[in-house]
Amino acid sequence: MKAWDEIINKALLGSEKAPLTAADLPLEITNAYDVQESPDKEDTFLKISAMANQYRQGGARPFKVTDTLLPIAHPESKEYCSKQANEMLKVVLDEDIAGLLLFWLRLCSSSNQLAHPEIIPSLLNAAQRKKEIRTIIHNVAGERGKWLCDLNPEWNFTQAQTDAARTWSEGTAEERKELLTSLRKTDPDAGRKYLESSWATEGANEKTAFLEIMKVNASDGDLVWVESLKEKAKKVNDAILALLKLIPSSAVIREYEGVLSNCVQLKTGKALLGMISKTEVVIDETYAFPESIFKTGIEKMSSNKDISDGQNIIAQLTMQVPPSFWNRHLQRTTEEIIELMQKSKQAAFYLPAIAIASVHFNDQTWTKVILEKADKDLFDRSIVALIEGLSDDERTKYALKFIERHPAEIVQLMLSNEKEWSLDLTKAILRYTAREVYQYNKQFYKQAVALIPASILNHLDSFTPSEDQRKPYWQTQRDELARLLMIKQQTLQSFNA
Amino acid sequence: MNFSEEQILALAPDESSKKSGRELANPSKWVKRELSERALWGECQGSGKLPYQTQIDLANIAFKCSCPSRKFPCKHGLGLLLLYSRDQKLFTKTAEPDWVINWLDKRSEREEKKSEKKEKEKKVDPVAQAKRQENRIKRVEDGMADLKLWMQDIVRNGLINIPGKDPSYFENVSRRLVDAQAPGLAGMVRTLGNINFFADGWQTLFFDQLIRIYLVLEGFSHIGQLSDEMQEELKTLVGFTQNQEELKNEAGVRDEWYVLSRRTEKEDNLTTERNWLYGIQTKRYALILQFYVKGQLPETSLVPGSSIDADLVFYKGVNSMRALIKEQRAVVSKKEVVGFPSWNEVLSSSGEAVALNPWITSVPAIVENVTPLLLTGKRILKDENGEAVVISDHFEEIWKLLSLSGGKPIRLFAVGREQSFEPLSAWVDNQYIAL
Numbered sequence: 001m002k003a004w005d006e007i008i009n010k011a012l013l014g015s016e017k018a019p020l021t022a023a024d025l026p027l028e029i030t031n032a033y034d035v036q037e038s039p040d041k042e043d044t045f046l047k048i049s050a051m052a053n054q055y056r057q058g059g060a061r062p063f064k065v066t067d068t069l070l071p072i073a074h075p076e077s078k079e080y081c082s083k084q085a086n087e088m089l090k091v092v093l094d095e096d097i098a099g100l101l102l103f104w105l106r107l108c109s110s111s112n113q114l115a116h117p118e119i120i121p122s123l124l125n126a127a128q129r130k131k132e133i134r135t136i137i138h139n140v141a142g143e144r145g146k147w148l149c150d151l152n153p154e155w156n157f158t159q160a161q162t163d164a165a166r167t168w169s170e171g172t173a174e175e176r177k178e179l180l181t182s183l184r185k186t187d188p189d190a191g192r193k194y195l196e197s198s199w200a201t202e203g204a205n206e207k208t209a210f211l212e213i214m215k216v217n218a219s220d221g222d223l224v225w226v227e228s229l230k231e232k233a234k235k236v237n238d239a240i241l242a243l244l245k246l247i248p249s250s251a252v253i254r255e256y257e258g259v260l261s262n263c264v265q266l267k268t269g270k271a272l273l274g275m276i277s278k279t280e281v282v283i284d285e286t287y288a289f290p291e292s293i294f295k296t297g298i299e300k301m302s303s304n305k306d307i308s309d310g311q312n313i314i315a316q317l318t319m320q321v322p323p324s325f326w327n328r329h330l331q332r333t334t335e336e337i338i339e340l341m342q343k344s345k346q347a348a349f350y351l352p353a354i355a356i357a358s359v360h361f362n363d364q365t366w367t368k369v370i371l372e373k374a375d376k377d378l379f380d381r382s383i384v385a386l387i388e389g390l391s392d393d394e395r396t397k398y399a400l401k402f403i404e405r406h407p408a409e410i411v412q413l414m415l416s417n418e419k420e421w422s423l424d425l426t427k428a429i430l431r432y433t434a435r436e437v438y439q440y441n442k443q444f445y446k447q448a449v450a451l452i453p454a455s456i457l458n459h460l461d462s463f464t465p466s467e468d469q470r471k472p473y474w475q476t477q478r479d480e481l482a483r484l485l486m487i488k489q490q491t492l493q494s495f496n497a
Numbered sequence: 498m499n500f501s502e503e504q505i506l507a508l509a510p511d512e513s514s515k516k517s518g519r520e521l522a523n524p525s526k527w528v529k530r531e532l533s534e535r536a537l538w539g540e541c542q543g544s545g546k547l548p549y550q551t552q553i554d555l556a557n558i559a560f561k562c563s564c565p566s567r568k569f570p571c572k573h574g575l576g577l578l579l580l581y582s583r584d585q586k587l588f589t590k591t592a593e594p595d596w597v598i599n600w601l602d603k604r605s606e607r608e609e610k611k612s613e614k615k616e617k618e619k620k621v622d623p624v625a626q627a628k629r630q631e632n633r634i635k636r637v638e639d640g641m642a643d644l645k646l647w648m649q650d651i652v653r654n655g656l657i658n659i660p661g662k663d664p665s666y667f668e669n670v671s672r673r674l675v676d677a678q679a680p681g682l683a684g685m686v687r688t689l690g691n692i693n694f695f696a697d698g699w700q701t702l703f704f705d706q707l708i709r710i711y712l713v714l715e716g717f718s719h720i721g722q723l724s725d726e727m728q729e730e731l732k733t734l735v736g737f738t739q740n741q742e743e744l745k746n747e748a749g750v751r752d753e754w755y756v757l758s759r760r761t762e763k764e765d766n767l768t769t770e771r772n773w774l775y776g777i778q779t780k781r782y783a784l785i786l787q788f789y790v791k792g793q794l795p796e797t798s799l800v801p802g803s804s805i806d807a808d809l810v811f812y813k814g815v816n817s818m819r820a821l822i823k824e825q826r827a828v829v830s831k832k833e834v835v836g837f838p839s840w841n842e843v844l845s846s847s848g849e850a851v852a853l854n855p856w857i858t859s860v861p862a863i864v865e866n867v868t869p870l871l872l873t874g875k876r877i878l879k880d881e882n883g884e885a886v887v888i889s890d891h892f893e894e895i896w897k898l899l900s901l902s903g904g905k906p907i908r909l910f911a912v913g914r915e916q917s918f919e920p921l922s923a924w925v926d927n928q929y930i931a932l
Contacts, residue, residue, distance in 0.1 A: 008700050014655025042649040046711040053708050058848035060915035062840035062884035070870050073903035087502040091519055118930055121896035144903050483520045
């Protein structure tokens with residue numbers, strides 16, 4: 001209202017400099033009322049302003065909106081989850097129970113249901129913070145979620161997911177790395193093809209970063225292209241070499257295998273006065289190693305006075321060839337090779353290097369045989385890494401076997417399981433976490449609850465630590481775990497009802 | 498009675514009570530779960546030998562528990578009500594045990610005793626009271642004279658220098674008004690000092706408030722010539738309190754009152770609870786204010802989205818919306834509310850209200866078929882006629898509101914004035930959702 005704006009301008013200056021009179025009022029007021037000015041300028045100012053103020057408020061009207069500004073969200077093709085499930089999601093989000101959020105999302109997604117509209121913004125905020133749950137949140141947010149993502153630029157990550165080619169050509173460095181990582185996990189060839197298409201235009205830093213990502217699911221399919229790369233920058237060439245060392249049929253690995261074939265042999269002789277034959281692994285540690293291997297990252301000199309240069313070189317080569325090479329070269333089963341090497345002090349020295357190679361090439365057969373048969377002291381440092389490469393079920397089996405030996409590392413490792421822990425493994429883990437009650441707090445249980453079976457509720461009292469000062473802390477953690485497990489149970493029930 | 502989890506949790510005194518309440522919403526925690534027409538009760542095994550006895554008055558939503566917690570409602574009360582809301586079949590309908598009957602009877606007795614006590618309190622010396630009143634008015638008038646001089650000073654020198662004033666500039670005047678027994682006016686002056694002088698439009702906010710104070714001073718100086726309602730309105734604005742017990746003796750307005758929203762604000766130790774209600778038959782809005790300090794129980798627990806059959810008494814004044822619950826009979830099944838068809842009607846109605854009572858700072862309105870929109874940085878609420886108001890800046894749940902709407906019109910409850918409103922709740926497919 002123009003008259004009011006003028007009054008405000010005068011009010012800013014003050015009645016001394018800009019007095020207000022009845023003439024400042026709109027005609028509608030002066031025509032209808034006899035406006036009396038008082039001798040006091042300030043009183044007149046307030047009186048006239050009060051009338052204009054009433055006039056302004058009484059005449060306030062909504063403003064006209066002409067454009068159709070917002071499209072309507074498409075109707076949903078799936079059903080909404082139950083009210084109860086929606087309430088449980090609110091609990092999980094309110095209390096930021098990370099483990100149960102993914103648990104809820106998986107239940108909702110596998111039931112082919114949707115989250116209620118009122119909670120979708122909170123889910124999209126969670127997706128903004130955690131990239132790994134974006135796809136599943138996108139799935140349970142339905143059409144309403146897509147509609148909101150179009151409105152809010154901060155949530156437009158769904159757009160990036162649906163248009164990979166555009167992200168690769170126009171996205172930020174971070175978005176491109178995310179895309180390549182995701183493709184290497186799901187469709188490694190497609191990921192490589194994107195990189196091939198833009199390789200010539202990438203800078204050295206980008207090339208190095210992308211080659212690092214290419215290590216995910218590196219395979220023979222990548223070989224021709226990676227071996228064809230000719231680069232000037234040393235760091236890019238180092239990254240290419242590191243990638244080639246993960247591809248079993250690469251020239252560099254074939255060369256290492258050739259050297260090892262010459263250094264390591266099986267020798268069969270007679271024992272017990274010639275009554276039985278005896279086979280042993282013989283290793284030539286004084287072999288004349290070709291100079292070419294030292295140009296591919298193998299160290300010539302040992303830095304440990306107890307390890308000779310030859311031992312050091314053979315150990316490095318062993319770490320970088322697939323363990324299956326030994327089956328081919330020595331013509332023995334994995335069990336036989338481990339048994340033979342353990343018999344000889346010289347050969348046993350190289351077993352930890354084979355364990356590292358098993359992890360490096362994720363060779364499940366060798367990993368399992370090592371975990372079952374090998375001398376645990378020899379492999380001690382590799383045990384957790386070996387377990388890490390196994391499937392959930394196998395992990396559980398070996399985690400249970402080795403938890404007493406490496407409790408903290410195994411607890412940490414088992415947090416990345418997809419499947420719920422077995423009751424036995426849970427008991428073993430809680431026996432440890434209850435004992436180390438200062439280290440494993442409520443936050444740990446919030447993270448782990450999705451993996452802990454609800455059937456543990458009946459056993460929680462059995463984990464009470466023996467030290468009196470730890471008991472009250474455990475009691476708090478135990479109550480928290482029980483509460484979280486109840487939320488988990490209720491979530492499950494809400495989808496099964 | 499059918500409460501949602503959110504509605505029940507809105508009654509929790511703090512976050513930890515919500516958590517614990519949810520934990521106890523588990524049938525295995527309750528050794529007994531029973532109900533009657535008027536109450537719900539259960540026994541919850543705690544850390545002691547005997548289970549805690551928890552009971553809920555369903556007619557007036559009140560809680561009692563034998564646990565030692567000082568929180569109200571305690572986690573057991575919340576847990577039991579949550580459990581009931583999730584699955585009523587878990588409760589066996591049976592005769593009330595003695596401990597439930599005793600509590601419910603005592604509640605009625607207490608109400609009666611309260612009335613009796615207040616009856617006794619009423620017997621005061623009228624002469625002494627009149628003398629006290631006369632003295633107070635004299636002090637208030639002296640305080641008002643000082644206030645007027647202070648305001649004239651502001652008007653003379655202009656508002657331009659106001660943002661640079663020290664907070665004590667307002668605080669000192671406010672304190673003098675408290676000493677002059679005009680706490681209402683003191684609050685109005687404090688509001689002036691609390692305006693955000695960095696935000697756009699502070700000039701109008703400030704001047705509007707200054708005019709409200711001026712109108713109180715002018716009105717009070719001619720109070721004898723005004724209607725009874727206006728006299729009461731002015732007295733309330735100055736800070737004369739209305740005796741709640743006397744008010745409760747007035748005739749109440751019986752209706753099914755829909756609880757539209759519940760907002761709490763905590764300042765220091767004091768919690769202020771603002772509950773907006775809407776009469777299904779009378780189509781009248783009511784504001785129930787409750788004030789309580791830590792450890793104190795609010796008189797009533799109102800659950801947003803539910804309806805109560807109650808008699809409300811409105812405070813004296815011009816079109817007063819502030820009310821008290823005189824008598825609450827029961828929580829009733831919800832009826833559908835019907836709101837204004839357009840913003841134009843809301844603003845016409847609020848314009849009329851402001852013409853009668855210039856001190857109204859905001860009006861409540863249920864509005865039908867409103868579409869929330871984002872308009873180049875502005876957040877607006879468009880009605881069916883293509884007319885709109887803006888959403889007030891401090892509203893934080895814009896994405897929740899947009900998500901509920903999905904671009905389609907919904908029914909909305911909002912509070913505001915002129916072209917700025919704050920949504921407090923919405924209905925989608927007749928389902929109430931608090932914002």
